[in-house]
Amino acid sequence: MSVSEQVASARRGARALSVTPTADKDRILRAIADVIVANADEILAANAVDVGEAERSGLVAALRKRLILTEQKVASIAESVRSVADLDDPVGRTELRRELDNGLTLTQVRVPIGVIGVIFESRPDALVQIASLAFKSGNAVILKGGKEAVETNRCLYTLLRDAIAADSPQLGDSLQLVETREEIRALLDLDRDIDLMIPRGSNELVRYIQDNTRIPVLGHADGICHVYVHADADADMAVALTRDAKTQYPAVCNAVETLLVHADRADLLPRIVAAMPDVEFRGCPRSTAAAGIAAADDSDWSTEYNDLVLAVRVVDSLDDAVAHINRYGSHHTDAIVTASATDAERFLTRVDSSSVLWNASTRFADGFRYGLGAEVGISTGKIHARGPVGLDGLTTTQYRVTGSGQIVADYADGRKHFTHRDMQ
Amino acid sequence: MSVSEQVASARRGARALSVTPTADKDRILRAIADVIVANADEILAANAVDVGEAERSGLVAALRKRLILTEQKVASIAESVRSVADLDDPVGRTELRRELDNGLTLTQVRVPIGVIGVIFESRPDALVQIASLAFKSGNAVILKGGKEAVETNRCLYTLLRDAIAADSPQLGDSLQLVETREEIRALLDLDRDIDLMIPRGSNELVRYIQDNTRIPVLGHADGICHVYVHADADADMAVALTRDAKTQYPAVCNAVETLLVHADRADLLPRIVAAMPDVEFRGCPRSTAAAGIAAADDSDWSTEYNDLVLAVRVVDSLDDAVAHINRYGSHHTDAIVTASATDAERFLTRVDSSSVLWNASTRFADGFRYGLGAEVGISTGKIHARGPVGLDGLTTTQYRVTGSGQIVADYADGRKHFTHRDMQ
Numbered sequence: 106m107s108v109s110e111q112v113a114s115a116r117r118g119a120r121a122l123s124v125t126p127t128a129d130k131d132r133i134l135r136a137i138a139d140v141i142v143a144n145a146d147e148i149l150a151a152n153a154v155d156v157g158e159a160e161r162s163g164l165v166a167a168l169r170k171r172l173i174l175t176e177q178k179v180a181s182i183a184e185s186v187r188s189v190a191d192l193d194d195p196v197g198r199t200e201l202r203r204e205l206d207n208g209l210t211l212t213q214v215r216v217p218i219g220v221i222g223v224i225f226e227s228r229p230d231a232l233v234q235i236a237s238l239a240f241k242s243g244n245a246v247i248l249k250g251g252k253e254a255v256e257t258n259r260c261l262y263t264l265l266r267d268a269i270a271a272d273s274p275q276l277g278d279s280l281q282l283v284e285t286r287e288e289i290r291a292l293l294d295l296d297r298d299i300d301l302m303i304p305r306g307s308n309e310l311v312r313y314i315q316d317n318t319r320i321p322v323l324g325h326a327d328g329i330c331h332v333y334v335h336a337d338a339d340a341d342m343a344v345a346l347t348r349d350a351k352t353q354y355p356a357v358c359n360a361v362e363t364l365l366v367h368a369d370r371a372d373l374l375p376r377i378v379a380a381m382p383d384v385e386f387r388g389c390p391r392s393t394a395a396a397g398i399a400a401a402d403d404s405d406w407s408t409e410y411n412d413l414v415l416a417v418r419v420v421d422s423l424d425d426a427v428a429h430i431n432r433y434g435s436h437h438t439d440a441i442v443t444a445s446a447t448d449a450e451r452f453l454t455r456v457d458s459s460s461v462l463w464n465a466s467t468r469f470a471d472g473f474r475y476g477l478g479a480e481v482g483i484s485t486g487k488i489h490a491r492g493p494v495g496l497d498g499l500t501t502t503q504y505r506v507t508g509s510g511q512i513v514a515d516y517a518d519g520r521k522h523f524t525h526r527d528m529q
Numbered sequence: 530m531s532v533s534e535q536v537a538s539a540r541r542g543a544r545a546l547s548v549t550p551t552a553d554k555d556r557i558l559r560a561i562a563d564v565i566v567a568n569a570d571e572i573l574a575a576n577a578v579d580v581g582e583a584e585r586s587g588l589v590a591a592l593r594k595r596l597i598l599t600e601q602k603v604a605s606i607a608e609s610v611r612s613v614a615d616l617d618d619p620v621g622r623t624e625l626r627r628e629l630d631n632g633l634t635l636t637q638v639r640v641p642i643g644v645i646g647v648i649f650e651s652r653p654d655a656l657v658q659i660a661s662l663a664f665k666s667g668n669a670v671i672l673k674g675g676k677e678a679v680e681t682n683r684c685l686y687t688l689l690r691d692a693i694a695a696d697s698p699q700l701g702d703s704l705q706l707v708e709t710r711e712e713i714r715a716l717l718d719l720d721r722d723i724d725l726m727i728p729r730g731s732n733e734l735v736r737y738i739q740d741n742t743r744i745p746v747l748g749h750a751d752g753i754c755h756v757y758v759h760a761d762a763d764a765d766m767a768v769a770l771t772r773d774a775k776t777q778y779p780a781v782c783n784a785v786e787t788l789l790v791h792a793d794r795a796d797l798l799p800r801i802v803a804a805m806p807d808v809e810f811r812g813c814p815r816s817t818a819a820a821g822i823a824a825a826d827d828s829d830w831s832t833e834y835n836d837l838v839l840a841v842r843v844v845d846s847l848d849d850a851v852a853h854i855n856r857y858g859s860h861h862t863d864a865i866v867t868a869s870a871t872d873a874e875r876f877l878t879r880v881d882s883s884s885v886l887w888n889a890s891t892r893f894a895d896g897f898r899y900g901l902g903a904e905v906g907i908s909t910g911k912i913h914a915r916g917p918v919g920l921d922g923l924t925t926t927q928y929r930v931t932g933s934g935q936i937v938a939d940y941a942d943g944r945k946h947f948t949h950r951d952m953q
Contacts, residue, residue, distance in 0.1 A: 120855075120879070120881075123878075124878055124879065203899070203900050205893070205898065205899070205900065209889060209893075211899055211900070213916075218911045218912070219881070219911060300911045300912070301911065301912060315743055316743065319739055319740065321745065321910065321911075321912040323912070339934070341934075342934040345934060345936055346934065346936060348936075349936035349937055349938050353936070353937050353938045353941065354937075354941075431544075449931075453929050454547075454548055455544070455547075455548065457544075457643065458927070459927065459928065460927070460928040460929075460930065461927065461928070461929050461930070462929070462930040462931075462932065463929075463930065463931045463932065464931070464932045464933055464934055464935075465633060465930050465931070465932030465933075465934070465935045466935065466936045466937050468936075468937035469629070469633075469930055469932075469935070469937055470928070470930075474629065474937070474940070474947065475627070475629070475635055475928065476627050476629065476635070476947065476949035486745065487642045487643060487724045487725065487745075487925045488642070488724070488725060488745040488747070488912060488913040488925065489912040489913040491925050491926050491927065491928075492637075492926070492927070492928040493928070501911045501912065501915050502915055502916070503882070503883065503884070503885065503915065503916070504883065504884040504885070504894070504899065504915075504916040504917070505877050505884075505885050505886070505887075506884065506885070506886040506887065506889050506893055506894075507873075507886075507887045507888070507889070508886065508887065508888045508889030508893075509888055509889075510763070510765075510766040510769060510770065510888055510889070511888075511889045511890065511893070512769055512770060512772075512773035512777070512889075512890045512892075513773055513777050513778075513890050513892035513893060513898070514773050514777045516898070517777065517778075523898065523900065525900035
């Protein structure tokens, strides 16, 4: 089947899924969870092929580790599908109900987006998480996983699709898999048939997608996150939050890349450096003077290390910290450590990022931790969903007007008048 | 000043405006209304220059008519600014408040988008409407009007900008005007500095913008709207709604372009044709047989006439009508005429358009009529605001986390657990 045939097929699946009741979607999600558990051996066998190939081809250890599934991981994947079944369904939710005039009512109702393309990396649990969020929110999804996980992805995809089709044949088409770069290229041309692309991956991948399609793109290219230690910051808290934000999982997008410290708290820098012996620091002149660390150059302020490296800059004021973040950051996730509610408010309202935190680690910016159940990605754009994107972010709205024969001419000519009364 | 300097200036204005209290914004909007009234003579004089030039250059009558301002129109423009001041301010509204754990709270707050570019047509009242909606929602806006209205637009822009700056000098930069095609081209390259483009104009303009920028684009290229007359439709209502949807203002995007009639009600076609003597009909073979109208060809189903022309097709079922609309329509606005709530529900949930109406004219799909106060445009995209776009559609959200030193490691290692309890 060609990519355009797959997309047309996805559209048919999306139309059927968009009017499928919540109870049916939840029953199918639970069946998927059961099928995953029942076929753990098959999944692990497919995964072993990918892992073997990764070893032969010398894939870097970090990526290899993310690729490996265990019986326990398979069980937790099934559990995550059940947790998506437990989430509230946003589809059909009424966002607005307004009487326009006697017998003329406007409602704004939440509906699925339609057909979504998602490109993701080596971790095979991503396939199941994305597919179950898309399914629950009533969207067809075209999945493209990393080539390192090709066998695992194909196995999981087949199990999911068969489980859906076994329950409701007309919904099977709502899940599609493509496996090659050429197929991505073909998808990007189908702007009339695909409603949204969500690339999860390298900066280069995201920019390539953005530059080569008219389809709206949701996601983020960079995760250049900051922790700002204000003049009045509690010393222990500043050290603990910075260490967590840098070292708890340095390879992810919400890890901190630049630490900003108010000049009055530059004395903390030696403690922060000592608290993270595995981290390489690169500082501005005042930081190097205070803590004896290596010198940063200008490119450090806009580099996403994704590694145990931390840029450090001493600033003279909260406003300077905000200006630095808005200039060099990627509008992703930034935190302030301060005892002052007033100063925190000033920071939170002025930093132009999808998530801002006061006295908490940047690592909290995540769909699961925010209680969205899971996420299909984190968006740093201003349009549509912003920050971690869960079920709500996979929906849009539709205005529905119910009348009794009203015509506009009566209102334009002054024979009738709008009441515009919001209803409960 | 170069375009990129103007955009940088707009960003500074946006930052200041984003934290300006509602009361200040409303006071400035009312001052703008007063300034417009006080300077009506100057506005009319500038408009007279544009109208004279339009006559000399032979601008078509319809466009010339839209260009002309009168004292009464100027007063109604001022009134529309006051009505925007009266609208609720979406900025700062809390969309979600959730306890993540004891002492760790997540809020999702509505915030301005930032810097928005709007390209609009000859009608000069559009400038004031767009500028006041953008201002109230806390956004800087870069305005580009039609060249037919260049003198009127420049006059209105100067009055607005001066009124803003007279009250709050730091907010004056939030309004910018560009006047040439070359400047649009320059704007489209500034994807790091402009958050959203809203083109209002011809299909060609919208597609040009979409094809030449990485900035997200909100709007619609086509308005191919339908009225579907179901088998059980009330005859009088079907005639009245179709006539209103076609003739009340044929040049606009929510006017009907194709009438679909169930085969059981093809007998209505002669009445519908007789009710609109000024309209040229183009029908499918069954329509031509029923009503003796000219024959349509396939291109008619996907043509936006914006004129007194109506394509007509007889269909065998509601599902055939839905399939026609989803295939040939532009996902803008579509209506059904039926006595059956069940059939209406089937139509409304299956037609994939931004507005769907039951027993009401397509012409109701409009920000003012929907009670949004006004609109910056109508979006047929699935991403972000959909349908008529008012204040809410000019905002986005930001996640804000307030903690007391929490680190992710405690939750990842099982020492602490999320509560995820939604709060009022």
